[in-house]
Amino acid sequence: MAVTKYPVIWLQGAGCTGCSVSVLNAVSPRIQNLLLDELVPGHQLNLMFHATIMAGQGEPVIEVLKDTEKNRKGGYILIVEGAIPTAEGGAYGSIGEQAGKHLTIQQSVQELGKNAMLTIALGTCAAFGGIPAARPNPTACKGVQTVFSEKGIETLVVNIPGCPMHPDWFVGTVSAVIFSGVGALELDSLGRPKLFYGQLIHENCPRRADFDKGKFAQKLGEPGCLYKLGCKGHYTSADCPLRQWNNGVSWCVKAGSPCLGCVEPEFPDGTSPMYEKITLEDLICPQK
């Protein structure tokens, strides 16, 4: 059977590699399946560039970027992890050098983005700017969609936020593209697949019954709803309570921690202080 291969270019911007590590934590399929096997019969990802995983280094791997951009026009998936520093012409972040010149993150995201069939902004930094873009945003970090819009790049951006994002959200989105095509992706107003970001944490929280009964934890480590300790589950849309993390072992609220709202564009400024109760009005009119 002919196998359709999807070249994948994975760029790391102003981030922490946590989203890559999260993808390494994928369970079914596992990372070795994503790297080496057909994801489903007849369809295989082909990871051409990933700085943490790939064998090569130096200018030859930069040539892989240039070659893919030129020769696979409209046929590759661009994955961006980390925000895009735009201050000083992008000088705060470089992914490598070519012909003696720094290739900035901004430049490479724009060039590769223009010719990609699809861009996936993986994690909250790439989707909305995240922590590097937190006030005072020293390096003028932006999310991918913002940079694309400013530069008139029309390639579809799918946001898969989270700090980090759940590996299933990534694998599931890629599966949707393979089975039903890019056009069939149902995205919310923030560019996130409704499949994973369609319900509030609060709707499915196992501590929801405590909230309904007015049983609130007063200090960390106590049972009860964590709303008064700063939980952002009442406005955060993700399926963490149902899916749970790390092969279903646990998740933030199960470990006694308030939801930090890490999949939302307001993270972290609008969701801070993290351990203080925040109302919807605070979010709409952040005090800072």
Added chain:
Amino acid sequence: MSTKIKIDPITRIEGHLAIEAVVDDGVVKEANSAGTLFRGFEIILQGRDPRDANRLTQRICGVCPTAHATASALCLDEAFGLTDKIPDNGKLIRALIFGSNFLQSHILHFYHLAALDYVDAVGAIGDVAPFVPRYEGDYRVTGEVNAELVNHYVRALDIRRKCQEMLSIFGGKMPHNVAIVPGGVTEQLTEDKITNFLWRLNEIRDFVDNTYIPDVIAVAKVYDDYFGVGPGCKRLLSYGGFDLPAGRLFKSGVVSPDLKLEPFAKEEITEDLKHSWYANSGSGKNPAQGQTEPELKKKDAYSFLKSPRYKGTVCEVGPLARMVNNYVQGDETTKVLVDSVLGEFGAGVDALYSVLGRHAARAVEAKIVGDAMVGWLMQLKPSEPNIVESEIPEQGEGAGLSEAPRGAVGHWITVKDKKIDRYQVISPTAWNGSPKDDKGQPGPVEQAIIGTKVKDKDNPFELVRIVRAFDPCLACAVHLLDARGNKLRVFKVV
């Protein structure tokens, strides 16, 4: 004949880093190590709720976030006046969370970051991305041994994932656990979690004993010349790490090149800025008074890393530094394990100052941490508290010093009006990957590269093996400069 070679990006490390070196007659004469990404965490933290630093600083690094969670919690404990009040369960659970991250990080480092420089993945899997392009020439492991090592590369992917799953039992999720907070941990401890954790740990310990350590020895036997490559500065610093009810697992201290031990004092740390893209006015200060003001167009600067120094000297941090510190201070477990690995090669302690010495120290350390974790689990008391209540002080100062998988990590905070007034972080790679200091002394990675013989300038295996053995936590670029022509060489790989 001098040559300039350039490698940018250095892959299979975390983050963004660059190195320049001058090669003359096949020997490296000069090297520059440079961080090439600046995010400004210390600036972002100013004015925030101090407790948020504990969550935000983890996001410095997705490979070892618990190192920052731990250092930040220790720092906040001190600022909040809680240092002596952390319940035993809190200390033990923090250590178990952190220990899980150590195991995942060390296993990931050897198999997924470093091994592709020694093992022939293409020979076993085929000529496919992401295993090509790559350096060609010096893959010495062949046949069945090679196939088995590549198999272990794949199996280690499962084992490192299972380390994260084990961590999540107490940490909630990984990367970026949520349970470590000032005062202890948020997790509610129950007996079933202890047993569940124990049996996950046992599988991982079995892998360390019967696969990881034997594989490091097998690779070292084929590449034994690398016991003589990359000695570095030979001054080894450990802050000490894993704060347990009965004391620390890793001892703190500074060991000199002639193996003399000196006690460590955090007041003796300073950060030089002459070669960093930050304003010089902050140079030479202790991190408690440190400043981070970017200055991009600065003469002499080539890195976003600062140059931490101890009493003005250059120090290496990491597993090698910890194991030698424990060894010199007479820790019996460390001594037995280190001597047994060295015995395999009929080598003395001096062989540790090398590329292979760093890999061996890391593997031995994985065993020490994994074995110790069993004891920590058995000390847990589910009926007792895991956390002590805390309040943000109006004013306060704190320092949190610990040991990340890659080496010494420190956080410093000043609290004013219940908000963060100043926050400074020195990460392990700031020590190891630091640029030259104000006196012109090269950093540890730079020193380890200087003097190295490069056999094939088109495939400089020696350099990437040296850099990766330090397990840098930022993506870096290695440059070899032409001593005379100063002309960049276009780098080609067959």
